[in-house]
Amino acid sequence: MPTCRNCNGTGLIAISAVCQKCSGTGEIITYDSDGTESMQLCPNCEDGLIYIEQKCSSCKGTGEVVSL
Numbered sequence: 001m002p003t004c005r006n007c008n009g010t011g012l013i014a015i016s017a018v019c020q021k022c023s024g025t026g027e028i029i030t031y032d033s034d035g036t037e038s039m040q041l042c043p044n045c046e047d048g049l050i051y052i053e054q055k056c057s058s059c060k061g062t063g064e065v066v067s068l
């Protein structure tokens with residue numbers, strides 16, 4: 001059976017969503033008790049985006065499509 005092109009045969013599709021924690025910047029600014037600003041990479045996302053894996057709707061998660 002041919003490989004599903006929609007998911008490249010993985011059966012999963014990654015959907016990206018903007019991270020709410022850092023508002024899509026990928027960085028979080030924190031302030032120390034003395035007011036010093038420091039920047040941290042957001043631990044919640046990758047470059048401001050969160051990737052959610054969903055089952056591919058084209059092949060229903062099998063990674064293969066049935067050719068007619």
Ligand SMILES: [Zn+2]
Pocket residue numbers: 019020021022023024025026027042043044045046048049
């Ligand atoms: Zn983030």
Ligand SMILES: [Zn+2]
Pocket residue numbers: 004005006007008009010011012056057058059060061062063064
């Ligand atoms: Zn697929």
